[in-house]
Amino acid sequence: xxxxxxxxxxxxxxxxxxxxxxxxxxxxxxxxxxxxxxxxxxxxxxxxxxxxxxxxxxxxxxxxxxxxxxxxxxxxxxxxxxxxxxxxxxxxxxxxxxxxxxxxxxxxxxxxxxxxxxxxxxxxxxxxxxxxxxxxxxxxxxxxxxxxxxxxxxxxxxxxxxxxxxxxxxxxxxxxxxxxxxxxxxxxxxxxxxxxxxxxxxxxxxxxxxxxxxxxxxxxxxxxxxxxxxxxxxxxxxxxxxxxxxxxxxxxxxxxxxxxxxxxxxxx
Numbered sequence: 118x119x120x121x122x123x124x125x126x127x128x129x130x131x132x133x134x135x136x137x138x139x140x141x142x143x144x145x146x147x148x149x150x151x152x153x154x155x156x157x158x159x160x161x162x163x164x165x166x167x168x169x170x171x172x173x174x175x176x177x178x179x180x181x182x183x184x185x186x187x188x189x190x191x192x193x194x195x196x197x198x199x200x201x202x203x204x205x206x207x208x209x210x211x212x213x214x215x216x217x218x219x220x221x222x223x224x225x226x227x228x229x230x231x232x233x234x235x236x237x238x239x240x241x242x243x244x245x246x247x248x249x250x251x252x253x254x255x256x257x258x259x260x261x262x263x264x265x266x267x268x269x270x271x272x273x274x275x276x277x278x279x280x281x282x283x284x285x286x287x288x289x290x291x292x293x294x295x296x297x298x299x300x301x302x303x304x305x306x307x308x309x310x311x312x313x314x315x316x317x318x319x320x321x322x323x324x325x326x327x328x329x330x331x332x333x334x335x336x337x338x339x340x341x342x343x344x345x346x347x348x349x350x351x352x353x354x355x356x357x358x359x360x361x362x363x364x365x366x367x368x369x370x371x372x373x374x375x376x377x378x379x380x381x382x383x384x385x
Contacts, residue, residue: 118192122148124381125186125196127174128328129153129160132363132374133202139378141167145385150194152186170194174331179356184336197358198381201337201345203328204364218296219303220319224251227318232256234317237306239293241265246275248322253285260314262291293319327365340367349373358384 124140124147126133137151141164149167152174162169176187177199184199219231235258238249246268253259261279266289268276279287288310295307305315327343336359338346344367347360360377362369 119195120150120192121183121195122150122168123196123385124148124198124200125150125152125184125194126200126202127152127186127331128201128203128363128365129156130202130204130363132369133200134160135374136200136202136362136378137167138163140381143382145382147385150186150196152188152194176331176333177336178333179336179359184359198384199336199359200377200381201329201332201359201361201365202363206326206328218298218301219317220321222320222322224248224255224320225318227255231317234258235260235314236318236320237262237293237314237316238320239263240322241268243268243271243275245322246271246279248320249285250278250282252320253282256318257284259285260288260316261285262288262293262308264290264292266290329365337361347373349376 126137126149133151137149140147141149147166149164150170151167152170152172154171154173156169156171160169170188172192173189174186175189178185183195183197186194186196186199188194232255236252236256238245238252238259238261240246240249240261241263249259249261279285288308292309293306294309296303297305297307303317303319305313306319307313327345329339329343329345332339332345336356338355340346345361345365346367347369360381362374362377
């Protein structure tokens with residue numbers, strides 16, 4: 118089914134919500150489509166002129182002065198203005214096993230017997246320190262493995278917190294090279310430093326990539342990491358009226374966001 122609106126916002130991010138609220142609250146007769154794979158529980162349908170579409174955009178293009186958003190269910194949403202407000206997706210760094218057992222991307226409520234055994238946290242960024250500290254509250258022993266000698270962007274305050282936790286051991290320049298299982302469950306892991314750790318769970322939340330796979334190159338240029346390149350007006354450098362905001366961008370700030378809002382308001 119095909120339909121047309123004035124503005125499409127893709128991505129249930131903080132800036133996506135802010136863009137919808139600021140534009141939909143204006144005294145302008147506009148029709149919005151807000152598209153996201155998953156909407157937060159806190160998402161409220163505040164405006165009658167906004168259609169909330171729970172679906173995934175798999176491709177975007179630009180023809181005859183209209184943007185086309187092709188959805189996974191086969192629908193196409195056309196619009197005159199497109200705002201891309203997607204964030205980041207996290208992927209495990211473990212690549213030597215297609216189905217690694219007991220690997221989690223968030224702190225799960227595991228059986229008590231699992232918590233009696235050590236857990237392994239894999240991380241390489243400052244944001245992973247908080248994750249490791251959360252895991253340490255659940256398990257008696259935790260090993261924090263980072264593939265580098267230092268944690269990228271780690272603040273002194275966060276490093277101090279990490280070192281002060283008695284049941285947490287930091288293993289720099291260390292990665293997992295092999296899983297050892299017993300009856301389909303994780304038993305231990307072999308590390309690159311030639312040691313083996315008995316453990317019941319692995320927690321990974323470190324490898325991040327921008328959700329921009331659906332964005333055609335003719336809309337917005339991407340850098341080598343997949344982040345969208347935008348100019349100082351938060352506007353596409355290739356197609357006017359196509360904007361990108363938030364974590365999907367190589368650069369983004371409040372001034373750029375404000376400029377994008379003003380540009381859209383001027384057009385209508």
